[in-house]
Amino acid sequence: MxxxxxxxxxxxxxxxxxxxxxxxxxxxxxxxxxxxxxxxxxxxxxxxxxxxxxxxxxxxxxxxxxxxxxxxxxxxxxxxxxxxxxxxxxxxxxxxxxxxxxxxxxxxxxxxxxxxxxxxxxxxxxxxxxxxxxxxxxxxxxxxxxxxxxxxxxxxxxxxxxxxxxxxxxxxxxxxxxxxxxxxxxxxxxxxxxxxxxxxxxxxxxxLVDHPEAAGLLALMLLHHARRAARTASDGSLVPLAEQDRSRWDTGAIAEGVAILQAALARDRLGEFQAQAAIAALHADAPTAEETDWGQIVEWYDELAGLTDSPVVRLNRAVAVGEADGPRAGLAALAALDPSLPRHAAVAAYLHERDGDPVTAARLYAEAALKAPDLAERDHLTRQAARLNARGPR
Incomplete structure (x- = not known):
């Protein structure tokens, strides 16, 4: 059958x-x-x-x-x-x-x-x-x-x-x-x-429908799905984007997603799924995490924030700003957001760690772990807190 x-x-x-x-x-x-x-x-x-x-x-x-x-x-x-x-x-x-x-x-x-x-x-x-x-x-x-x-x-x-x-x-x-x-x-x-x-x-x-946002959504899905094999380690733990083995990414899905996105963007009817796909494409295009074009990513988050005015988008933008302009700039962007936002504490922890404040970062990682939506994320955040606590203050 x-x-x-x-x-x-x-x-x-x-x-x-x-x-x-x-x-x-x-x-x-x-x-x-x-x-x-x-x-x-x-x-x-x-x-x-x-x-x-x-x-x-x-x-x-x-x-x-x-x-x-x-x-x-x-x-x-x-x-x-x-x-x-x-x-x-x-x-x-x-x-x-x-x-x-x-x-x-x-x-x-x-x-x-x-x-x-x-x-x-x-x-x-x-x-x-x-x-x-x-x-x-x-x-x-x-x-x-x-x-x-x-x-x-x-x-x-x-x-x-x-x-x-x-x-x-x-x-x-x-x-x-x-x-x-x-x-x-x-x-x-x-x-x-x-x-x-x-x-x-x-x-x-x-x-069935000639709509650039439908194409944008398909591109976004393909680009995210392309990284699926690299998102978890053999023990099931989460692997952050910066630490993923990019050789495990599906290059065929990435190429298809980028081609679909380019065709959608060429129609000059930007929508939120196209903007999200553009951000995903920039991550996929970087041979290494260090070579990510964070400046362009910030620009796309600005476009996305103008389309949706979503606090979650602004939270993700704060991370991008921290990568593009330094952790202090990221923390400044984060300060304008509601601390009760999901993953706010995790983002703050990451930025404080990058800013050389492991004590605050460890506390925030532990706080974020208590609010994590699933077991895998909670375990990841708990390990981050334990790593910094084991290192001790500098």
Whole structure:
């Protein structure tokens, strides 16, 4: 059984059912039933047109469920509209499905879960394992997302149906990209590589929509993912960027990311993902950490801060300023930020160490370790504090 084929067909099959008149929840259930049937019957013989086969089976499952629900007589009329078996329609509604999963009524976590289920073709169990939560918890999250869409009147007959191709009031491209970025940042856990899945889905979006920020996001993902093998040591501990073995970086992914980014930047419609990708490209371009062009990185952080006004961006900019103009300049930039920001103490510790103040740096590393979001980062910061404490004051 070609699982990759099934996953690639899932969003377009679901989109066909929604466009024909099925509400999202019912369509998704019908498609899952069709996938189960495909797993059962395809090993003996894969149909000539797999998508058409799935559409036909899913539509019949939807009609069977509709006929069994006498309270929904309006949908009962759809039984007379069943299309004759044949090739799947050429129109691709997959992008509209992305928009639907990024509906503004959904929370970010619900949008991510629904995207992975409906567009990514992952099972509830796979998504739960990836997010390290019980399967029942993830099933409830996905069910709530479907109910939210239904409760907000999202159906093929509502809202902007005519203008949006029959999908109600979806989110916009920016929201879709934000959801995919959230998926990518989950990285890898369980038996699902969410970083790779996010790249796959973002490639699909860039093929469906002509938007420089979509290309910028894909470039950013590729450039970050290229460093993945060098980010951890053999014992699982974190390896800071400056200490990574750059021979382990994926040069193919870097070259592709840079080429995509250059094409996006040439359109002169700068967005935050393009700016972030430009910073990642400058890191990737440096043969060694010492040869990093920190001056340009500061300039790109200035661009990014103007686009987002994010305190996290300004925190990262303080690090870049410290590298470009010295630790005192970095500490001055840091002084303007809220100390309660995540990783503020870690950045302060690094800059104080570079400024020749190991006592303050050790204290701040220990403080940062207590606030670390995961075990690997906490262990890394604790080791930094222990290293400086063992050295003692100069």
């Amino acid at each position: 070609d699982e990759a084929l099934l996953r690639s067909l899932t969003p377009s099959v679901l989109a066909v059912l929604v466009r024909r008149g099925a509400d999202f929840a019912a369509a998704e259930d019908a498609v899952q039933d069709a996938l189960v049937e495909a797993v059962r019957s395809w090993p003996s013989e894969v149909p000539r047109d797999p998508k058409a086969w799935l559409v036909t089976v899913a539509w019949r499952r939807f009609l069977d469920a509709t006929r069994a629900d006498s309270a929904r007589r309006r949908r009962e009329d759809l039984a007379d509209e069943e299309p004759a078996p044949g090739p799947a329609p050429a129109v691709d509604d997959t992008l509209q499905l992305y928009f639907l999963c990024a509906h503004p009524s959904l929370t970010p976590s619900s949008a991510v879960a629904l995207t992975l289920r409906a567009v990514g073709g992952l099972t509830t169990r796979q998504i739960a394992r990836a997010y390290l939560v019980p399967e029942a918890t993830m099933a409830q999250r996905i069910s709530r997302a479907k109910r939210t869409l239904a409760g907000n009147g999202v159906s093929p007959r509502s809202g902007e149906a005519g203008a949006r191709g029959g999908f109600g009031r979806p989110g916009d491209v920016a929201t879709v990209l934000r959801v995919l970025y959230l998926v990518f940042n989950e990285g890898y856990s369980g038996d699902v590589d969410l970083a790779a899945e996010a790249i796959r889905l973002t490639r699909q979006v860039t093929a």
